[in-house]
Amino acid sequence: MSGYRLKSGGRIDRSKPLNFTFDGRAMQGFAGDTLSSAILANGVGTIGRSFKYHRPRGIYAAGIEDPNAMLEVVDGHGREPGLRAGQVHLVEGLQARSVTGWPSPQFDLVSAATRLMSPFMTAGFYYKTLKWPNWSWYEEAVRKAAGFGAPDGTVDGRQREYRHASCDVLVIGAGPAGLAAVSSLKGSGRDVVLVDHASSAGGALRWEAAQIDGSEGMIWADKVVADCQADGGQVLLNTFVTGAYEGNYFTLIESLVDHRGLKAERIWKLRAREIIMATGAVDRPLVYQNNDRPGTFLSTSVRQFISEYGVAPGKRLAIFTNNDSGYLTALQAAAAGMATPVVIDTRSAPSAAHVEAAREKGIEVFVQSQVADVVGGRGLRAVRVVDQAGKIRTVSCDAIALTGGATPMIHLAAHRGAKPIYDEASASFVCATLPKGWHGAGAATGSRELADVLAQGHAAGQAIVATVNSAPVANVALGMGDVVPMWQAKTGSAKKMFVDLQNDVKASDVQLAAQENYISAEHLKRYSTLGMGTDQGRTSNINGLAIMAAATGREVAKVGTTTFRPPYTATRMGAIAHHRQNDGFAPRRRMPAHSDHASNGAQFEDFGWQRPDWYTKNGSDREAAVGIEMTAVRTGVGVFDASPLGKVEVVGPDARVFINKFYVSNLATLKPGRIRYSVMCHDDGIIFDDGVVACVDDNFFLAGPTSGNAETVGAWFERWRQTEWPDMAVAIAPVTSNWAAIALAGPKARDLLARLSPDFDISGEGFAHMHFREGTIGGVPARAARVSFTGELQYEIAVPARYGQALMQAALSEGADLGAVPVGMEAWLRLRLEKGYLHLGADTNGRTTPLDIGMGGVVMKKAADFIGKRALSLPYNASEGREELVGLKPVDAPIKIGGRILADGYAQIPCPSIGNVTSACDSPLAGNIAMALIEGGSKRMGEKVKIYAEGKITEAEVCSPVFVDPQNERLHA
């Protein structure tokens, strides 16, 4: 085969040559070329090897329907392992490589081997053959021989963004049908978005000879687009609609290309009230022996190559057709100055006008003829034409164009569940009924002639809103004509007739599937892999189904089709996920004093907020620093940033009754200025949060949920207020991030607090444990709570967030001579473990109730109902032997967090488990300590249990979880 650049013609810019390489060979194309047209213009025949049999394959079509042209592409912005050449805009310096065939597609070693094997590689080959002893034995080798390139692990330089939008009318496809709809809506005031995957509007007008409203087709198209934009419409080119979803919601991917290549991609999430589906059609190939040889093309693509790109796909063209459109290809080839082509028409009575026009140009026409075989392996040299009488003639040609009719692109309607039905008139599957708000127009509905296409587009626009605009008038010399189906050539071996070129499925594979009773469309697809490639079977599905119909004696309509699912065409993972990497993955929330933590060497961890885990200021490694931070709290004073701690205000005359419904403790008696610790359940009795509640006054309670549930608890209160107790006079205000908070903890905490100038009494008697004060500190409003998560004398002081940094700085500088150090999360959590205070979500799980953590007494004392109360007396929650939270001390070796507790009487695994270690650490005061949820734990005090962790079994003793200061003397200091 020998494609070449025509001397004139095409919409390319011949004044702008572009250099690129294919498989390392320097080549030249022009601005306006796609990678397909440029490669073809350089005379390249074989561009890759087929998936299964490693047969040589060439460029086959001009667009995304090409099953062969998957190439690795490196442009100025990045590398892509597998792109369809027809959708890549040629840019200067682009490098393209074959991704199939080794060592090269021209000389492929695997092909030699598979040629011997190919009789055995039929439908279901993998299922039947590569199963002994199992698939994993073969997988690596098979994947290396197959596939379409591999990612190289680098991050490309392309930009990506999401955009959300809505419109009144979404017109999908800027071909004649879509444009007729747009022109019909001109001046209607409707907000129109027109989308097309090509880089210019016009669709088939870019290469077909047609006049509309008295002008050349493309001039009309440009005018419609300009009018649409002037009307406020949006025109998105280089944009694929990749999926259609409920509520007429669409995903679009827009490619933004500059002189270096694909610069950026934009994902649109677009919602439309009305939809014009003008998605067009692609040519359907014909199935005959060796119909996959390089030099084989779809007929419409040949017209596109000639008239849009100025490229002749070969020196002499043969056209194999079952409809009039093949003649259009022959006439364009002749007009472009290519050697006089030949038409092979399966029909007995083709359109006289077309035949006449062809013969006028000296084009030879064989009627009632078929292609029996081709001559040439890596390049076509001739076709063997068989006529009705069985007489075979050899016709020399180096390219063949195929049209077996058109396949409407109904994918998007099918995404919404529209059922494709077989339309005898167009010999194709179309959607008889479309989703609500959808209007079909043009080739996507099976229409073939331009006049019909324009009329349908206009009617679709008028169906949305009646306007005064008249329908565009077409003037076309020769039409596309009706299709007389020919599903499979009558001469030749079915074992060499390719139905699906991407997946190497042959007519014989479809017939074998039928023989083995995989006769439904869905079974056929999975058994033979027909249509399972990245081309989504655009060129193969209908032929395959028709061959199945013939093999099972059914009508095509009865076989049905498989289900189309998004995306419409292969989509880069980068487009979807690129912006969700690194800092784009989730926003980082920083506390007001973040920069002070950083300057103290904070090692941040993400706890929903960026929180210091430990500080390098306190020690060069984590263990050393954590030890110093813990010791400071036990002997001096530590300063901990508690800003993320939840703060939810509950205000109003019914505030007390309301909040008492949430916590398991009785808050009816909580006096103003006092604080109580409690837990909160869902109505199934399972603990979902814990924290302290302060009674500011009788109408004002301040709940302190855990940091992780700060938003959730506010929303939880609000939901119950709205849905269950709408008559209660209470308002909920989640104010977590309005206030920054620090905790001062340790025997010297009071001394430090005094230096921060509170305007209230902080003496031991004046501000006792579990008391709350409002006042000022250093002249700024403050809420102070004397509560303790560490077991030490501890104050939590909240100030308006804008003073948070100043408060942190003041605490550390004023406390310097008291030995005040910043304390991170790790030390904080170990300090609480020394005291046996539970850490929600670590020491509780999705089954833990208040009864399981030793709060049974509290629950029993509360007479009023609370959320979760009734469930606690359901049989399962009230049963004996539930997992209960206890302490553990090691007997022989340190306890590992996550270790499983062996059931009684077992010394080895496997065995049943009765619980697990929920927290464990080394404590400077108490040594190795742990907490665990163990079945019947509260009745096991003093018992020895065995723990399995990290491959070892160790022993521990069940004890009270309070390891430090069980008398709470430090707490009340």
Place this chain on the structure above:
Amino acid sequence: MIVLNCPYCGQDRHEEELTYGGEAEIIRPLEPEEASDELWTEYLYFRTNPKGTHHEQWCCSGGCGQWFKVARDTVSHDILEVVTFDKRLSA
């Protein structure tokens, strides 16, 4: 992708701006201590899960924050009715 017109703020809200709250019109027995284990278990766990019209709770969480009720067809995703929380769905 579901879009609901919030009956409180009147705005069309996309699924991403909404929070789903499970089946609607689940009655929490007024006297929990009087309720049998069976009744309480029914209230806590048992839902209808119909193929067809489903009564649901939704919250305009990205907007006005109000909970409301929706009748939705679980097959077609058609929104049949949207009412404020104090009303009963009729669809």
